[in-house]
Amino acid sequence: MSKNLKPLMIAGTVVGATAVYLWQQKQKRAGETAVQPPFSQQYGPWAIVTGAARKEGIGYGFARHLAGRHLNLVLVDVLGDELAARAAELRQKYHVKVETVTLDLGKPDFLPALQAVTDKLEIGLLVCNHMFTPKETPPILQMDLDTHHAMLDINARAYTTLVHGYGRQMVAQNHGGIIIVSSQAGLRGMPYTGAYSANKAFQMMLGESLWYELRDTNVDVLVLAPGLTNTQGDALADYPQIMLMEVDPVVKETLDGLGRKHLVIPGPVNKLFNFATTHLMTRQQALITNGDFMAKGLRKS
């Protein structure tokens, strides 16, 4: 064999072997998908949804769609009255059982109060969706340290506590699913909402790693990374409206992907934005694009 051909042969063999491996993995996953049990059997009979109180919110969107798929619900939020109103709506429309737990998930010892309700229930799905970020979105150094720490407690510590407790339970019962609602802001730095971006990156890494670690169990993990979603009324009015998604398609794409995907970036515009910022520019250019985008949307420039 000539000297010139040898590297080509080696490269061809590596590419070929990789293609065969990827194809085999795909076939394996397709086989797994084909024998999946019905949704309510795999992820029921009860689902926990955190941050489910606000009518316009993504959490209530999950609650509606899960009730539509015949799951009973444990709704958790800090807003007790709104939570009770959402629960009544769901019971009336979908005829499912709904428990509400009014809790501050920023308190380090919140878990026993939640377990007091869930211990008697079989939890098949956990949707970690709640979040706290100050409305004024101050830059990192202008935000006081107590707020940084509160955000870490609510957006990072509580996610870990929930995933750890209910994830172990699901592995032991040999079925279940965990959805972690992160954000596009978790994929790369998001100036002017930097603490939130860091919290979202934490959630994303937690979820992606857990997906791999539970791959050979019957517990499915999925990270959702929405872009702008229509939950905040006029607060998003200064962003390009083509980037704004409604809650229902975000939730539907996520639930359809559960058990099949590890990450959902919902909608074509978010997917395109993600492609452009990961493939058509350097990470630094993507960061500057994010900063300029936020400065405009938040009227900081």
Ligand SMILES: NC(=O)c1ccc[n+]([C@@H]2O[C@H](COP(=O)([O-])OP(=O)(O)OC[C@H]3O[C@@H](n4cnc5c(N)ncnc54)[C@H](OP(=O)(O)O)[C@@H]3O)[C@@H](O)[C@H]2O)c1
């Ligand atoms: N909307 C978007 O454009 C967008 C984009 C990407 C990702 N996401 C993610 O999607 C998820 C839902 O967002 P959303 O826009 O639907 O927000 P949302 O309606 O404000 O939902 C968050 C809920 O969590 C509650 N919460 C805050 N702190 C809590 C605490 N300590 N204990 C218990 N509950 C607490 C909030 O109550 P309060 O209202 O009292 O704070 C609120 O009801 C979040 O994780 C968010 O990061 C949203």
